Amino acid sequence: IHEMEKILVQRKSSFAVRMTCNSTSQTIMKFLMEKLELKDEDVYLVEDLIDPSVLMELRNTDEGAKMSFPEWKNFYPADLPQDEPYWDILKQHDVLLHVPYESYDPVIKFISDAADDKDVLAIKMTLYRTGRDSPIISALERAARNGKQVIVLVELKARFDEERNIAWANELENAGVTVIYGLVNLKVHAKILMVMRRESDTIRRYAHLATGNYNPKTARLYSDLSLFTSNYEIVNDATQFFNLVTGYSTLQNMKQLGMAPVTLKTRLLAMIQREIDRSDPEHPGLIMAKMNSLTHQEVIEALYKASQAGVQVMLNIRGICMLVPGVKGLSENIKVVSIVDRYLEHSRIFYFQNSGSPELYLSSADWMSRNLDRRIELMFPVLDRNAFKEVQGILSTYFEDNTNAQYLSENGIWQPVERKKDEKEMRAQEILYKKYRRRAESSAKTPKIDFEVRRKN
Known part of the structure; x- marks a missing residue:
């Protein structure tokens, strides 16, 4: 520090x-x-x-209001109760959260409930960029004052947020939180939160893993996915992760989580190779991935190899892409699209068809050298059946966009996707917004049923 x-x-x-x-x-x-x-x-x-960025000041003027997008509200997830903790829900199934279409309030509530719950023993999390006046910081301080073990890994090397993160770290320490100031030579970019709670005769663990930062303000502007879970193998891996980054143990074998710079890249390359091995002309393999940038040479070469083996590769890359698609004999089976719309696309989603047994992952990491080789990152699987279906649908929607999408041509130039005559207008972010709005309206119309238990005397 x-x-x-x-x-x-x-x-x-x-x-x-x-x-x-x-x-x-x-x-x-x-x-x-x-x-x-x-x-x-x-x-x-x-x-x-x-x-x-100076144009942001226009938002507060009358002219700026005319040029702004129409208001899109966010909605509280129908799967989560607003007036009680989530413990019982998460014992039954995982819950997926998609911001900013859905509210970020559940993440704040999850931490706040843990801070006030007398049965919660410990809270552990990573903080990369948290924003000013963060309710998350307040909840962590309150948890420490309530006598819980609170361990927070604050990454001081978050570019241009270093001074703010130092201030947060000092504030947390003063409240009794154990603060870890990152790792030497490695930037901690993973987004993970774990709660340990005493229940009956055991200790149960709950985790939240995300593609984006624990920042309520950017959660209104950035499109990100996160997962609440109590899956035993995932929370066990989460325990190992925190033991490692806090210096309590050496690296152990994780069953579900991929961690950079140790296993994440190796697992990605192995899954790409598996797609190659299981692909044939009658049943071609399929890789679909969404991320911010793609620059890692080994990954790009593996994707070229997959294309040459007949694997269909569909990539949604918002920013930098050093892979060249559509080159005959090299990448003719690779399609690259980018969507720039009202929300900044920030989620990382990786889908592998795996010969009819598909696998789906979310991650804090882009396929870049800095992420896979020089940062602490996490990739986590979507195992819950309903969450899997939801994420798969979200990923497919991005490849249907014919309004705000551009495709990368073989000469390295981005070209607008042209809508065919009589083709229905498809705008991915609007489709997703309307889906969550319908879900919220349907949930509001569904009457709540109160059950009364009667017993014989």
């Missing part, structure tokens, strides 16, 4: 690494390059606004 504080001080007077500018005065640009000791390759010329 002291080293990070030094870096934050040095950052104000550190050397420049790049300069972004528009077609301004060449005299001014050359002057800045000379004084900042920048070379031509350090200068990036743009035609648009250098800092588009």
Whole structure:
């Protein structure tokens, strides 16, 4: 933490690494390059606004309101009660949460209920970016003051959030929380929360695993998936994960969770190879994946190999993609699409057909070198049958978009997906929003049934 504080001080007077500018005065640009000791390759010329974030101020004006999207409410999940803890529900089945279509309140409630529950013994979680005035921080502090063991791994190396995270860490420590300041040389990017609770004659564990940060504010803008579960193998792996990152044990064999930089990449490559081995012309394999960016050379080469073996590869990549699709003899069976809409697509979903026994995973990790080789990340399976069906439907919806989707051509240029004549307009995010709205309306119309138990005297 002291080293990070030094870096934050040095950052104000550190050397420049790049300069972004528009077609301004060449005299001014050359002057800045000379004084900042920048070379031509350090200068990036743009035609648009250098800092588009300033446009956010327009939202509070009358003109900004006219240019804004129509309001989309988020909905409380029908599977979760609003007025009681989730323990009994999670004993029966996993619960999937899809923000911002669904409210982020269940995550806050889950932590808050654990903080106030007299039977909860411990809360353990990772924090990467939490946002200002976070109710999650307040709940963790309250849990520690209530005598529970609270262990939080705060990643200080979250870019440009370092100072805020140091402040949160100090605040948590003052409240009695045990704070772990990340790991040397590895950034902890995994999103996981575990609650240990005394029930009858045993200790039961509950976990929440997510593709996005524990940040209620970005949960209104970023599309992410998370899973509440008490599945024995998953929570057992979660226990091993926390024992490892807090220094209580060495790495143990995890049955369900894939962890970078140890096993996640190896498992991904093995599943791609399995798809190749089980694919034939009559029954071609299928890989579907959604992520922010794809840059990892080994993974890209494995996907090329899969394409050449006849495996159909469908990729939804929002940002950087270094794979080139549609090249004959190399990647002709690979399709890459990107969707940019009102919500930032942030979830990572991986589907492998596995010769009729499909597997589906969610993850905090993109298929990038930094994620798979230089960060602590988690990939977790979707095992619950209903949750599996839900995630599979979400993933398929992104490949049906013909309104806000673009496809990557073999020359590396993104092209808008053209809607065929008389083809129905398909906008993935709108389809998902309407689905959750219908579900919420249907749940509101369903009458609640109160059961009265009568016993003979």
